[in-house]
Amino acid sequence: xxxxxxxxxxxxxxxxxxxxxxxxxxxxxxxxxxxxxxxxxxxxxxxxxxxxxxxxxxxxxxxxxxxxxxxxxxxxxxxxxxxxxxxxxxxxxxxxxxxxxxxxxxxxxxxxxxxxxxxxxxxxxxxxxxxxxxxxxxxxxxxxxxxxxxxxxxxxxxxxxxxxxxxxxxxxxxxxxxxxxxxxxxxxxxxxxxxxxxxxxxxxxxxxxxxxxxxxxxxxxxxxxxxxxxxxxxxxxxxxxxxxxxxxxxxxxxxxxxxxxxxxxxxxxxxxxxxxxxxxxxxxxxxxxxxxxxxxxxxxxxxxxxxxxxxxxxxxxxxxxxxxxx
Amino acid sequence: xxxxxxxxxxxxxxxxxxxxxxxxxxxxxxxxxxxxxxxxxxxxxxxxxxxxxxxxxxxxxxxxxxxxxxxxxxxxxxxxxxxxxxxxxxxxxxxxxxxxxxxxxxxxxxxxxxxxxxxxxxxxxxxxxxxxxxxxxxxxxxxxxxxxxxxxxxxxxxxxxxxxxxxxxxxxxxxxxxxxxxxxxxxxxxxxxxxxxxxxxxxxxxxxxxxxxxxxxxxxxxxxxxxxxxxxxxxxxxxxxxxxxxxxxxxxxxxxxxxxxxxxxxxxxxxxxxxxxxxxxxxxxxxxxxxxxxxxxxxxxxxxxxxxxxxxxxxxxx
Numbered sequence: 001x002x003x004x005x006x007x008x009x010x011x012x013x014x015x016x017x018x019x020x021x022x023x024x025x026x027x028x029x030x031x032x033x034x035x036x037x038x039x040x041x042x043x044x045x046x047x048x049x050x051x052x053x054x055x056x057x058x059x060x061x062x063x064x065x066x067x068x069x070x071x072x073x074x075x076x077x078x079x080x081x082x083x084x085x086x087x088x089x090x091x092x093x094x095x096x097x098x099x100x101x102x103x104x105x106x107x108x109x110x111x112x113x114x115x116x117x118x119x120x121x122x123x124x125x126x127x128x129x130x131x132x133x134x135x136x137x138x139x140x141x142x143x144x145x146x147x148x149x150x151x152x153x154x155x156x157x158x159x160x161x162x163x164x165x166x167x168x169x170x171x172x173x174x175x176x177x178x179x180x181x182x183x184x185x186x187x188x189x190x191x192x193x194x195x196x197x198x199x200x201x202x203x204x205x206x207x208x209x210x211x212x213x214x215x216x217x218x219x220x221x222x223x224x225x226x227x228x229x230x231x232x233x234x235x236x237x238x239x240x241x242x243x244x245x246x247x248x249x250x251x252x253x254x255x256x257x258x259x260x261x262x263x264x265x266x267x268x269x270x271x272x273x274x275x276x277x278x279x280x281x282x283x284x285x286x287x288x289x290x291x292x293x294x295x296x297x298x299x300x301x302x303x304x305x306x307x308x309x310x311x312x313x314x315x316x317x318x319x320x321x322x323x324x325x326x
Numbered sequence: 327x328x329x330x331x332x333x334x335x336x337x338x339x340x341x342x343x344x345x346x347x348x349x350x351x352x353x354x355x356x357x358x359x360x361x362x363x364x365x366x367x368x369x370x371x372x373x374x375x376x377x378x379x380x381x382x383x384x385x386x387x388x389x390x391x392x393x394x395x396x397x398x399x400x401x402x403x404x405x406x407x408x409x410x411x412x413x414x415x416x417x418x419x420x421x422x423x424x425x426x427x428x429x430x431x432x433x434x435x436x437x438x439x440x441x442x443x444x445x446x447x448x449x450x451x452x453x454x455x456x457x458x459x460x461x462x463x464x465x466x467x468x469x470x471x472x473x474x475x476x477x478x479x480x481x482x483x484x485x486x487x488x489x490x491x492x493x494x495x496x497x498x499x500x501x502x503x504x505x506x507x508x509x510x511x512x513x514x515x516x517x518x519x520x521x522x523x524x525x526x527x528x529x530x531x532x533x534x535x536x537x538x539x540x541x542x543x544x545x546x547x548x549x550x551x552x553x554x555x556x557x558x559x560x561x562x563x564x565x566x567x568x569x570x571x572x573x574x575x576x577x578x579x580x581x582x583x584x585x586x587x588x589x590x591x592x593x594x595x596x597x598x599x600x601x602x603x604x605x606x607x608x609x610x611x612x613x614x615x616x617x618x619x620x621x622x623x624x625x626x627x628x629x630x631x632x633x634x635x636x637x638x639x640x641x642x643x644x
Contacts, residue, residue, distance in 0.1 A: 037446075037537060042547045044448065052449040056440065060458045063515065066473035067461070069484065073476070086477070086484035137369035144362020152366060154634070159377055161569060161630035162623075165576050165599070167377060169606050169619040170384035177383070190376040198369060224361045253466040255579045256599070260607050271468040278472050279586040294476075297469040304464040312457070 067301075074098055074295040078287045081294065098295040107286050110265035110273055112296050119252060119269040119300075122184065126191030127248035134194050134243050138201020139232055143214060153202070159195045165256045172260050186261045187269075191251050197243040204239030205232070241314040245307070252304060270300045381623055388616035405617035414595035415618065421506065422597050426574030429510045434566060437518050441525035442551055456526065459519035467516065471583030474512045479587065500588040512580050517573070521566050528562035529555055561637065568633040572626050578603070598622050 072088070073081050075095040084090040102112040141153045171190055172181075180186040209232045217227045233240075255271045262268055268276070274296050281289035391401040409415050440459065444452040462470065477485050478499040489497040499508050532555055540550050578599040585592035594604040602622065606615025 037534065037541070042446070042448070042541070042550075044547065049448055049450065052443050053451065056443065056449050056451070056455040059436070059440065059518075060455055063458055063462060063519070066470070066477060066515070067465075069477060070469075070473050081476075082482040085487075133369040133372060137366045140362040140365025144359050144365065146359040146362045149359075149362060149366075152370065156366075156370065156373060157634065158631055159373075159627065161572055161633055162377075162626055163572065163576060165578065166572075166623050166626045167380050167384075167619075169602055169615055170380035170623065171376070172606070173387055173612060173616060174380040174383045189372070192372045193369075193376050195373070228365070249464060253468075255466070255468050256603075260603070271466050274472060275468050275583060275586065278475070278583060282586060282589075293472055297472050301465045301469050304466075305461055308461070308464040309457070 070294055070298050070301075074291070074298045076291065076294075078290045081290055094291070095295070098291045099299075101288055101292050102296060102299060106288050106292055107277075107280060107284060109276060109280065110268060112270065112273060112292070112299070114266060115268050115270045115273040116299070118184075118267060119271070122187050122191070122258075122269055123248045123251040125184075125188045126251045127244050129188065129192040130194040130197055130247040131240055131244045133192055134197030134201045135233070135236060135240055136228075137198045138203075138239075139205050139209070139228060139236070141198070142202045142205035143209065143211065143232075157195050157199050160199055162195070164190060164250070164254065168257045168260065171257065175261055181261055182264050182267060184267065187251070187254075187258055190257070191247065191254075194243065194247055197247060200243055200246075201236070201239055204242075205236060208239070209235050238314065241311065245311060245314055248307075249304060270296065274300065381620070384616045384620050384623070387613055388620050391613050401613075405614050406621070408614060409617045409621065415598065415601055418595045418598045418601045422574050422577050425506060425510060425513075425577060426571055429513050429574065430567060430570045432510075433514045433518050433521060433570070434563065436514070437521035437566075438525055438556075438563070440518075441522045441529055442555065444522075444526055445529035445555075446547075446551075456523070459522055461519065462516045463520045465516070467579040468583060470512060470516055471580045474508070474515070474580075475584055475587040478508055500584070500591040502591065505584070505591050509577070509580055509584070513573075513577075517570070521570070524566060525559060525562055528559040532558045564636060565633060568629055568636075572629055575599075575622065575626060 069086050073086065075093050075098070076084065076090055077092065077094050080090040080092075102116075105111045137156070141149060141156075167190075171186075175181050175183075175186050180189075213231060214227055217231055222230070252269075253271065254269070255275065258267075258269050258272045259275065262272065265273070265276070274293060277289055277293045277296065280286070281293055388405050389400060389402060390398050391404060392398045440455070443449045444456055449455070477483050480486055480498045480500050483499070486497060486499065498504065536554060536558075537550060540554050545554070576599055577597045581592045581596050581600060582603075585596075592600075594608065595601040598618065599622070602615050602618040605611045605618060
């Protein structure tokens with residue numbers, strides 16, 4: 001049986017429309033079972049599985065501790081956050097009061113909901129833009145060979161592993177010259193550059209958009225643009241989802257760039273807002289700020305965890321593609 | 327094998343490009359080749375404007391010095407000399423190197439351990455555990471920093487209480503000795519799941535027949551893991567070492583958040599990025615900060631290119 005996982009799995013991505021979700025899930029499980037060698041063949045001692053499961057549980061507890069802490073403490077008053085045991089609930093139960101603080105300008109430095117809306121806007125604009133550019137470029141690099149295309153590709157992915165924070169200060173210096181400080185474009189435009197996205201899309205197009213199909217359409221007289229939008233793009237959807245997710249999470253979680261390019265608090269994304277509150281909570285003595293930081297943190301991470309749980313298979317295919325070269 | 331190279335030399339119509347790939351006839355590609363440029367131009371423009379140009383401008387800025395009297399004058403490598411002879415800059419560099427040398431191997435061992443368990447299916451509820459381990463990847467570093475700062479807080483933090491309860495009195499996680507180990511733990515918490523998933527994916531693609539052959543030869547489970555699976559996922563491990571090294575050099579958000587909670591614990595030059603941040607944004611020494619950013623950016627681009635070269639040499643890059 002073939003175990004070169006990539007073409008098989010990517011193939012399944014583009015065939016989704018033809019089978020029901022339950023069938024897909026069932027087939028996946030069967031595939032996975034077919035690839036997993038039964039435990040008994042390894043001749044393990046009886047307790048080994050139990051011990052290993054316990055180790056997994058131990059690490060899972062380590063992972064879940066901070067999340068449990070923030071969930072429990074979002075229901076507490078500031079004094080209870082500090083004075084009661086961190087992993088038990090305490091009276092009074094003030095989650096809804098804390099939650100309502102998110103809609104108010106508590107200490108005159110800004111409102112959480114506005115920052116959340118900003119984050120969503122930056123992530124949507126940047127994510128969609130980055131995905132579109134990566135889709136065009138990945139398709140161009142994968143399915144056309146023009147003079148210098150190879151050199152251009154290596155030039156583009158020379159920054160494959162360069163994170164946006166590495167060029168944040170240079171961006172800031174440039175923005176000071178071109179008046180992009182305190183402009184939402186200052187964060188959206190650099191987010192459009194995703195060498196990883198281009199690389200992923202190129203690899204994805206190579207395995208899921210057949211050249212024969214494109215050539216057939218050309219013989220039928222279709223234009224290149226029409227071929228891209230009508231034929232190639234629908235086949236690229238799973239890859240597009242992956243690049244979109246990676247970009248959105250990257251922008252959602254970015255801290256350094258918005259921290260230094262925004263000085264007006266109505267432009268802050270949530271990360272900068274929470275950082276500001278964490279700093280002010282130490283100094284200002286405002287009794288609402290610590291609960292605000294806690295509940296704000298909880299509300300910030302919840303959409304992303306939900307997104308991740310719902311769209312898990314796109315994550316996995318993305319990481320799979322990302323590690324394709326391995 | 328380079329398909330572009332073939333294209334410039336091949337004259338015969340119908341010749342295929344790189345062997346083993348299902349490309350169509352060469353003539354079709356040649357006729358439509360140039361239109362591909364239009365597809366890649368939007369990205370390249372954004373790339374030039376928001377990645378290459380800022381780096382170029384930072385290099386330019388780093389070659390000048392702004393003085394109160396006399397304005398901005400060309401000063402050559404003076405800013406680089408000043409940065410590279412500044413003990414504060416190096417103490418940050420050394421700190422992130424210590425951080426990386428400890429954090430990366432520890433994390434990769436944990437990640438490989440769990441990836442192997444899940445790959446072999448020798449623990450129960452593997453799928454659930456895999457999902458849980460990956461969750462921190464979706465949590466912003468700012469929020470992670472805030473949560474851990476509360477947990478480790480020296481007076482009220484639950485971890486401090488726990489340390490007291492098991493007999494370690496007067497433990498101060500924010501003291502200068504324990505701060506770096508704490509940041510290492512936070513980074514392990516944040517990134518182990520991501521590394522684990524990549525290793526797991528790589529392990530899954532090891533052909534089943536090879537493992538079966540090893541079992542038939544009475545190889546022990548340990549032998550299968552170390553002698554069969556580990557060598558086959560070595561490229562994935564190397565890639566992760568590159569990626570995590572860049573991450574270590576970029577260490578910024580977690581120390582900055584901890585600094586908000588406990589200002590004395592984290593100096594302004596705690597990591598190279600903090601040094602650049604405080605030099606540029608705090609002290610308005612733009613030229614000096616630009617030199618620091620160029621040095622750091624240069625090292626990161628080098629690591630990135632080295633990883634490409636490594637994978638290309640292994641013939642694994644498309």
